[in-house]
Each structure stands twice: as C-alpha cells, then as structure tokens.
Amino acid sequence: MGRFVIRRLLGTVLVLFAVSVLTFLIFNVVPNSDPAQRMAGKNATPELIASINEEWGFNDSLPTQYVTMMKKIFTGELISYEGREPVDERIVEGIPATLSLCIGAAVIWMFFGILFGYLSAVKAGGWLDTTLTVVAVAGISMPVFWLAAILLNYLAYKTGIFPSQGYVELTENPLDWAYHLVLPWVTLAILYLGFYSRVLRSTMLDVMNEDYVRTARAKGLSERRVMRKHVMRNSLIPIVTLFGLDFGALLGGAILIEKIFNLNGIGQYAEEALANFDLPPIMAITLYGAFFVVLFNSLVDIAYAYLDPRIRLGESAQ
C-alpha cells in the first residue's frame, strides 16, 4: 500500500511538470505573441522593446526562461506582463469567489442529483422516470453560457428578481453573498445534476439485480428498507467518486460562469490572462487547476486501492 501511494504521488509530480512545460511551450512557440512588443505598446521604439527584453529576461534561452518562471511561481514572486501586478495576489483574491461558487453549486447538484436519480430508479419506466430523464438529458445538452445568459436576461435584467452581476464577500454580508450567487449556483448545478442523476439511476438499476438485494427481499425486509440500506448505500460509491473528481476540476475556476456573472474568481482571471497572452498568470492558474485535478484523481485511486486490493495488484491499470 505504501509503495502504491508513493508511486502514485510521484506520477502526479511528473504529470504536473509535463503540464507546466506544455503550457510554457504553447505560448512560446506562437508567432506574433512577443511579450515585449505587447508590453511596449503600439508605438514602441526598438530601444524600449530591447530594454523590456533585457529587463524581463526575454532574451534568455527558453529553458532558462522556464526555470526562472517556475522558481517565481513557487516563491510567489510572479509578476504578470499585463498590468504588471503580482499574480499570486490576484489568485488569492479570486479563491473566495471560486470556492463559494463551487461549494454552493455542489450542494445543489448533489442533493437534486441524488434525489432525481433515486426517484428515477425506484419508478423506472414510469412517467416520473421519463420526465426526470428528459430534464436530466436536456440539462446536460445545453451550452452553459447560453443558459446563464438567458437566466440573467429574464431573472435579472428584465424583472430584477436577482442582481445581475458581481460577487459580495461572505464576511461582508452573508445574505447579499447568497443573493448574488443564486443564479450562478443554479446554472452550474443544472449541468452536473443531470449527469449525476443518470449515473445514480443506472448504478441503482444494476445493484437491484444483485444477489444480496434478492436475499434482503427474501428475508422479508420492507421495500423501503431494501432500497435505503442495501441499494442506495452501494450505489452511492460511484457518485462520491465522481464528485471528488468533478469538484477537484472545478476548483481550478469555472471560466464561463465566472465570466458571465462577473464573479472575479480564478476562472475569470484565467480567461482575461488568456485573452491578453499574459503568460505568467496562465502558467500559474493552469498549474493550480491541474494540481487539483491530479490531486483528486490520486486521492480517488488511493482510496480505491485501499478498499479493493485487486487494483493494487493489477499493475497496468494504474
């Protein structure tokens, strides 16, 4: 078990290294993205560009530039090209908004996802199942930014039921915080909700065919007890896994939702940086996001290995 964990974590570090190199390369082999040119502005003199190149080390070889940038990321000294502000400060500022968005949405989608999935499975084939399936698949099938734009138009601009944009600190005013986040929460939750209820439904239908469920029924347990104690409990494992992975991925910022609702979280910062070819924040955010993805991936794998020794022994399936 110990060796498995160490190998898994080592793999994680290698993956993160590869991610950082890849990101760096994407933005350094692109033509027309000379950062000095952009920083100097439209009517820059060659002297100005040369001095910027000198000052920011753009003349160094790519490996040197990469090493310098990575050092700065880990010491928190990274400065963005655009606006020349400290990157880690902006990221830290963005964390509360991103975290509030993710946690709130997660609570909603888990609650309704499990509820809908449960009802669908118990009433499989009935009209309730059909209705919930339609709702779930429709939720998965729409562009999130489109749903957000429409909700904003009808519930905020037109009727003023909800505020249209912005983020209010939780510490400042909890009510206002929630009020500003209702629409982003709902939009984000609708996407995941459908997927979770579908997964739960199909897992439950599988579990219902297991021998131990038949045994439970045979020994005379009530249908409700069979469902809750035997079927539900075993069907929740994949849901919890999925949740770990999705939540890890979301912590890197929800680019589209944050942008549309102007929440000023990490995702929005990433989008701004990408639009400006601002490499330092892009590097930092990509690494930060990838870190959570691989971290939660590894946690899930390790948890499985702990629960199921077959995975530990089956080398190739990592």
Next chain:
Amino acid sequence: MASVQAEPIAVSAAADSGPWRLALRRLRRNRVALGFLGLFVAIVVFVIAAPLWADHVAHTGPNATHTLERITVGGEKRDVVNPEGKPLGPQWFGAGGKFFLGADSRLGRDEMVRLMYGGRTSLIIGVVSALITTILATVLGLLSGYYRGWTDSVISRAMDVLWAFPVLLLAIALGVSLAIGGLKIGPVEISGGSIWIPILIIGVVMTPYMARPLRGEVLALREKEFVEAAVAQGAGSLRVMFAELLPNLWSTIIVFFTLNIAGNMLLESALSYLGVGVQPPNSSWGTMISTGSELITSAPLLTIIPGTMILLTVLSLNVFGDGLRDALDPKSKVRFEARAGVAATGAAGTEGLEELGR
C-alpha cells in the same frame, strides 16, 4: 480493472441472426431513440438546405450586410437596422422570406441564413473532430491495451497529462495561440481563421476521455480465448489488433462516436463564444450566441434561437447515443463522458467507476 466483458447476448431470439441484426431489432423497438434520430436527421437536412434558402428565399448570403437597407413588409417600409441600432425582428414570410428570423446585429445580416450556414460549421466541426478523436483514441487504446508494458506506460502518461489539463483552459490556450498565428505542420499550412483550427484542437483535447475506456476494454479482451487462438494460428500483432480485437470494439466505438459529436459541439460553442473557436466572418451557433447576447435585453431571440439549435442537436445525439448503447450492448458499463465542453474547466473521468470492478 476494465469492466466490460463482451458477454454473449442471450440468444432467445432467432438463433441464426447475428449480433448486429439483434441490435438493429432492439433499436427499432426503442421509439424514443428513433424519434431523436429523426430530429437529428431533420437538423442535418435543415443545414444542408442552407444554399437553397439563401439563393431562392432570402436572396442574400450569410455574411452579406444590409445595415442601411429597408425592406417592404405588407406595403410598409421597415429599416433593417433602426436608427437606435436595433436590428429588425422576425418577419416570417412578410417580406417573402427575407429576414425570416430578423437581422442579426447592427450589421443587418439575415439571421435565418446565418443560422443555417452556422449550423453547417457547428455540425462539421462536431463530426470531423469526433472522427479525429475516435481514430486517435482507437489506435492509442489498441496499442496500449495490446502491447501493455512500456508502450502502455508512455501512452497512458501522455493521456494523463492531457487529462490533468483543465479541458477548457487547454482548448482556450490552444485557440488563443493558433487563431493568431495559424498552424504549420510540414507542408500543411492552416491559416488562423480556418475552421480546421477548432477541429484539430477539439479532436486532440477530447482524445484521453475516449482512449482510456477503450484501453480498458482492450485489456480485458486480449485475455480472451479467441485472441489466444489467433496467436496460436500465427497471427501477427497488427492482425490481432485490427482483425480480432477491433471488431469487438465496434459497438463501443460507434456509441462513443455519437456521444462525442455532442460533446464536441458543446466545446465548439464554448470556444466560439469566448472568441477562440470559429473566427469571423464564418459563423457557427456558438459565435451567433456570442453576437446575440450583446443585444439580449432588446432582442432576446437572437440568443435563444442558436442556443436552442445547439440544445436540440446535442440532445438528439445524446438520447440516440444512449439508445444505441442499449441496443448494441445492453450490459455495457463503459461510459464515455461527452461533457467536457459543458463542465466549467474540465470534466473529470469516470475511470474510477470502471475500475471499481462492479
């Protein structure tokens, strides 16, 4: 471990009918799936008919601007774009089919014509990028599942790296950089505005999500007796992979391909909405939502219509894909996630689900 064992299908029906015929029979009974297939076909016909509508009904092209023009509706003159900059609303057949859905923006382009041509772009990107993903994922899955060892390690690590990237972030990063500079691979040169850029980006970015479950299936299949039998008969590696293993993967591949088109169309719309997918003057449903949403308070239809088209297309593919899976392999546990474009920064995998060895 990989979950799917291609169990022999219970042969309660006619013993002489092959698995494909059985699948077709099962699919034919699934009215819902067939209905949504019909919807998808209708959408394809709709976008194919674009030039017909443009030439014979609307008499304009998708990128032709009519900002300062006026049209006559029932004897009354109307500005295509009024002095306040508000585009014309839907005219239906009031002007003989011109501006059927109104004008798209201050530029006064025909919304209906753009919708039809934009749908072509969206569908082409979805289908072609799904083809790329499917081919890449199948080859990679076969290689790593069949050879195992270091081949598998190299391929799986590479997939891990792509997997670790928040999908949307990677796609945007590639989009931002390639849309400006274009792409040059050897003799092939692709300009920045070409729709090949989003096609290639989406095709590559989505590969790990399909390659992983396929690899798992190959790992399970290669332990089967028929592989052993082929090897004993002296079949080479290529033959085993493509003549023995591949036919057993077809049903999974077809289902994944269908769902992949849906996911890729959503990713395309997100990229285009952020301005790093389809570049002007080309339009796609994603870019149309982007233009439309600037006028959402005064002309909400310009946002609602292209979004509804995406919703209907993706929905039809998702429902049909599900039905296809039920028909081809009712016991299948392998899931492919077609929601990378949906999820905010990335879609996490269900690999854990498969590995659970339910």
